[in-house]
Amino acid sequence: MNPKDWSVSQTLMHAAKIYGEKEALFDLKRRMTYQELDTESGRLAAGLKELGVARGDRIGICLPNWNETVVLFFAAAKIGATLVPFNPMYRSHEIEYILENSKPHVLFISRAFEKQVSLSQAASLVHHVIAVRFKHKGMLSYSEIIDRNEKEMVREPIDVDEDVFCILYTSGTTGMPKGVMTVHRSVVQCAFTVSEEMHCNENDVFIVPAPLFHIFGITCNVMTAIASGARMILLEKYHPKTVLQLIEKEQVTVHQGVPTMFLKELDQEDFINYDLSTLRTGMVGAAPISPEQVQKIRKEMNFELCQSFGITETGSVTITRHDDDEKTITETVGRPLPGITVNIVDENRKPLPPGEVGEIAVYSFGNMKGYYQMPEKTREVLDDEGWFYTGDLGILDEKGNVRFVGRQKELIIRGGLNIYPQEIEAVLLKHPEISEAAVIGLPDDVLGERACAVIQLKPERSCTEDDIKQYVAERIATYKVPENILFSSEFPVTASGKIQKGKLKEQVLEHINA
Structure with a gap:
């Protein structure tokens, strides 16, 4: 079976077989091996079943970048449940909207959650609220579920093209957030493809500052690291100095993030004092960056930084390659990943020739299944043939590279x-x-x-x-x-x-x- 046809839980299962005692995760509190990650997620999956979580049920996750967050990803995948991870910094009305819209069976929270929403309000919207890294009277905790379930849950069969792995809520710049339904294939095939294009392997060490409620953090970081058999360092809070210290201390080889992160790191007064010689490659995406900035990061951090383009609804779409010339790497977001087609279209959605500005349309294994409970909104952007219309403007050059121009609405x-x-x-x-x-x-x-x-x-x-x-x-x-x-x-x-x-x-x- 081609690894790109695996489900999320199969991806971890195979990694645990090969790299069992190798370190998989470190969130600066606890180090976990691949075997520990597989075992703990199996025990948590059994606990979720005990709580009545069935195949297709939603599991709310309002947690930082902790080991428990990653364990939850795989526990949900093992029983065919759907993750609903969202930003712990959301305000009460945003959290209540997501809970009312997705109706999760259980919700995992940190102590900070109560600053945003009252526990009684949350409890009225879900069957079980579960405390992670804290105790609360009358509330079940993550550690209790793990401790009382010594047997692992038998994995549910997954249809990778139909079963939804996660619902990711877009940061609604207009109106309320939309829940993007992302299937197992989207996450897994993207992870293996990105790993191949960036030449990742079991010797790599990923640093993960991107939030795990975002497609970039989930797919390009966590799942790509697992697909590569690599080690990953999770950051609860981003701070440029912390990143530089960890790159040196943990001998990080893969550094991926948004432009602001890299630029803040370069701006540190003592930047030149850090040993960043282990850095090998990484991806910058999720926001525009100028050619001069890309060039500066590549030169001063001395690694193969790739540009990429992708959005929540499509996952990763394009990437520059290590063997591209400098002009392509700094001025474009690269060519489509294998298995993905990009067209630049006019206002009638007809393809335009190279060199003309138009909307970026994507045909991909990564395209969302649709917006959760929003069929009309889905039809506006996803046609019957499976093309997704991004609302982003771009230009296709003669070599098939995409130049990002900006948002259509902007x-x-x-x-x-x-x-x-x-x-x-x-x-x-x-x-x-x-x-x-x-x-x-x-x-x-x-x-x-x-x-x-x-x-x-x-x-x-x-x-x-x-x-x-x-x-x-x-x-x-x-x-x-x-x-x-x-x-x-x-x-x-x-x-x-x-x-x-x-x-x-x-x-x-x-x-x-x-």
């Missing part, structure tokens, strides 16, 4: 002319005083829309609005120069590090109106 139309925010952002990020930049469209009575740039300066640097306008005007067409320049000390971001432009726009409009 396109600014000024007096009938198209302005792509990412093009302006790329120019702004070359400015020596600028640390971060985001360009949004604001309503204009005459032009329809006008561009506004929100700037974060580097520490102890100064710059005026006129300085920035002049800098931009010297590098791009005049109509693209932002009419408004605002300075900010921080941006609203998602858990995966993306700037939330919808929220940023709201903040800017409130500021202007005030």
Whole structure:
């Protein structure tokens, strides 16, 4: 049987057979071998069955990047249940919405959960609330379930193309979050494919700062590490200095994350004092990054950083390869992974020739099954032939590489002319005083829309609005120069590090109106 046809639990089972006593996980509290991971997830699976969790039932997980989180992934997979992992930092209304929408049978929480939602409210929405790493009177704990189940659960047969492994809630920038149903094949085939393309093996050590309620953390980090027989270091909280220390101490070889993470690491005062010589490869994705930034990270961290493109609904779609030329690696997000096809389409969803800007459409084993309980929303983006329309704009070059242009919804139309925010952002990020930049469209009575740039300066640097306008005007067409320049000390971001432009726009409009 081809490993790419395995279920999630089969992937761990085979890894445990081959790498049994080898370390699989370390969350800075406890080290676990592959055999321990397989055994503990089997005992937890038996406990879940005792609690009445049946095949297809949902299991809510509101936990940080802990070993227990990974154990839960495989326990759920063994009994054919569906994971619903979500951000522990969500506010009460977001958590309540997810619980009411997905209706999980059980919910695993940390002590911090009660700061967001009352336990009585949570208990009214699920059958069992289970405490992880703390005790609460009248509440069952994770450790109790493990201790009282010495026998492992027999694995349920899984249809990898139909059975949903997880429902991941998108960070709803417009309206409430949508639950993306991701099947076993999507996660497993993607993991083995990424492992092959990045030449991963059992000697690799992954550092995992990406949250495990995000597709990037689940597939490109945890599952790719398991598929490779590698070791992984889980980070509960991201801090650039901690990452640099762990790369040196744990001899990390694979470092994957969002652009902000790498850039913060480079900005550490004592960056040059860390020994990063074990770093081999990694993937940067989930948010735009300029060619200069990619080049800087590759040069200063001295490893084969690959660019990638993917979203929750598709999993990983493209990646640059180690043998690509520098221009391809820094200026594109690479070619589609084997088994995936990408088209650039017009507003009628007809394919466009190379070199033209259009919507990125994806045909992939990784495409979602649909949005949970949202058939109309599903039909808007997933056609009958299985093509998913991302809402992202891109260009396909003659070699099949994709250049990411930006979000379709973020396109600014000024007096009938198209302005792509990412093009302006790329120019702004070359400015020596600028640390971060985001360009949004604001309503204009005459032009329809006008561009506004929100700037974060580097520490102890100064710059005026006129300085920035002049800098931009010297590098791009005049109509693209932002009419408004605002300075900010921080941006609203998602858990995966993306700037939330919808929220940023709201903040800017409130500021202007005030």
